[in-house]
Amino acid sequence: MRKNAKFSFKKTKFLKKMIIIFLILILNYMNLGFMPLEKAHSYFNINSLITQFYTSYQQEDWQKSIDLLMEIANKDFNSFILQGEEANLVQNNFRDVYFNNIKTIQEKSLEKALKYLDKYYKFYKYDNVINNLKKEIEYGILDKTLVDYTGEITHFFTHCLIAYPNLAFDEKNPYKDTYDKDCITINEFNSILDELYANDYVLIDIENTYSQETGSINKLRLPKNKKPLIFSFDDVVYDQKKIHTGLVDKLVLDDKNEIATYTSNNPDEEQIIYDNEFLTILENFIKQHPDFSFLNAKGIICLTGFTGILGYRTQSKSGDRNTQISKVTKLINRLKELNWKFACHSYGHYHMEKMTLDDFKKDTDDWLNEVATLIGDTTIYAYPYGEWDKNENAKQNYLKEKGFNLFFGVGINNYFNKIHGNLVMDRKPLDGYSLRKRQNEYKKYFDCEKIYDHENRAIPYKETSYFL
Ligand SMILES: [Zn+2]
Numbered sequence: 001m002r003k004n005a006k007f008s009f010k011k012t013k014f015l016k017k018m019i020i021i022f023l024i025l026i027l028n029y030m031n032l033g034f035m036p037l038e039k040a041h042s043y044f045n046i047n048s049l050i051t052q053f054y055t056s057y058q059q060e061d062w063q064k065s066i067d068l069l070m071e072i073a074n075k076d077f078n079s080f081i082l083q084g085e086e087a088n089l090v091q092n093n094f095r096d097v098y099f100n101n102i103k104t105i106q107e108k109s110l111e112k113a114l115k116y117l118d119k120y121y122k123f124y125k126y127d128n129v130i131n132n133l134k135k136e137i138e139y140g141i142l143d144k145t146l147v148d149y150t151g152e153i154t155h156f157f158t159h160c161l162i163a164y165p166n167l168a169f170d171e172k173n174p175y176k177d178t179y180d181k182d183c184i185t186i187n188e189f190n191s192i193l194d195e196l197y198a199n200d201y202v203l204i205d206i207e208n209t210y211s212q213e214t215g216s217i218n219k220l221r222l223p224k225n226k227k228p229l230i231f232s233f234d235d236v237v238y239d240q241k242k243i244h245t246g247l248v249d250k251l252v253l254d255d256k257n258e259i260a261t262y263t264s265n266n267p268d269e270e271q272i273i274y275d276n277e278f279l280t281i282l283e284n285f286i287k288q289h290p291d292f293s294f295l296n297a298k299g300i301i302c303l304t305g306f307t308g309i310l311g312y313r314t315q316s317k318s319g320d321r322n323t324q325i326s327k328v329t330k331l332i333n334r335l336k337e338l339n340w341k342f343a344c345h346s347y348g349h350y351h352m353e354k355m356t357l358d359d360f361k362k363d364t365d366d367w368l369n370e371v372a373t374l375i376g377d378t379t380i381y382a383y384p385y386g387e388w389d390k391n392e393n394a395k396q397n398y399l400k401e402k403g404f405n406l407f408f409g410v411g412i413n414n415y416f417n418k419i420h421g422n423l424v425m426d427r428k429p430l431d432g433y434s435l436r437k438r439q440n441e442y443k444k445y446f447d448c449e450k451i452y453d454h455e456n457r458a459i460p461y462k463e464t465s466y467f468l
Pocket residue numbers: 234235345349384385
């Protein structure tokens with residue numbers, strides 16, 4: 001008996017195999033191509049899913065329809081494509097169900113809401129409402145790990161980096177003292193980032209610190225044990241007058257939409273470099289250390305306008321204005337995408353106190369007409385030389401009238417306060433002079449002597465305290 005049972009079992013298995021082979025042959029005959037065993041199974045499976053899909057589609061059960069579509073797509077993408085028109089309709093109809101479901105789950109559990117949101121996100125990644133909801137939920141989850149921060153906010157600023165120290169500090173370079181006094185080198189910037197990161201500083205977005213509408217200071221919440229840091233970069237004009245004296249020529253976008261610098265110190269040599277300016281260096285640093293940037297914070301670029309911006313001659317007096325504008329617009333869009341922020345640093349970079357009210361108004365209007373039109377609105381004004389007019393309010397009032405409500409000064413102490421009704425934040429300079437003179441004040445951030453580019457700078461570190 002036992003033997004017989006075994007035999008008949010084997011026989012059934014054999015018959016099953018024969019039936020499958022027979023089916024495969026029929027499929028082959030039907031011009032469906034030869035299918036391996038596994039594929040034949042999945043073919044029938046997909047057909048049954050497609051049948052189920054059409055049933056739920058007719059019943060307008062959008063949740064079930066989209067789930068079935070996803071299952072079909074996972075098994076065989078070609079079959080998914082076949083449902084093209086219906087797939088679009090399902091996506092459109094499911095959208096409101098999706099949104100309402102996320103909202104309902106969000107009330108009970110943010111984590112579950114995010115999981116549900118992520119499941120269908122690929123269909124709605126260009127939908128602004130869904131994107132904002134995703135950010136809100138993600139921030140809600142993150143917020144549980146954050147702590148209130150009430151301490152001071154450190155704000156450093158510098159200018160374009162000295163990319164070519166041999167040229168910058170050359171005896172014959174008429175700008176050598178300016179570069180020494182106002183700028184830092186690539187080596188110095190790299191070391192500063194390393195030290196600030198090691199000391200638990202984290203970049204924060206200036207726009208999260210205050211309300212752009214009212215100008216009031218926001219309460220900060222940060223990852224535990226992190227200290228807030230803001231970086232801004234002034235001028236970033238790459239003045240034609242100073243070309244080939246130590247800075248790069250301009251910022252550019254490569255064909256992969258990556259930011260680089262372009263320099264042509266010798267007529268027959270054009271250099272595209274990815275790590276010789278603050279912007280690319282900071283981007284790379286954040287890629288390597290994502291926790292150095294809180295909520296994708298980057299820096300603020302404070303622009304003048306008298307000879308264009310970012311190395312492009314976009315000023316009204318430029319002969320090549322329109323071409324330059326079309327080139328710089330692509331770069332600006334990319335910078336905004338990367339979350340860089342812009343501020344006004346006046347049009348002509350004059351001393352505010354020495355200007356007449358009319359000249360000051362014209363300077364501000366020129367900036368709004370020639371720079372704001374390229375970079376978009378900003379509510380931040382960085383005073384040239386960190387100076388504002390203490391004798392009269394009219395200039396300040398004009399800036400407020402034009403929508404500016406946060407003002408950057410220059411100073412060694414951190415502050416972020418309302419001064420005579422203006423929200424003002426002081427910034428600490430990073431340059432050769434400060435590195436030599438502010439060793440004590442900067443001690444908690446980094447060791448200035450260690451940072452100092454002894455190899456490239458013309459002025460030795462120690463000597464300076466006697467004659468500068
Ligand atoms: Zn400046």
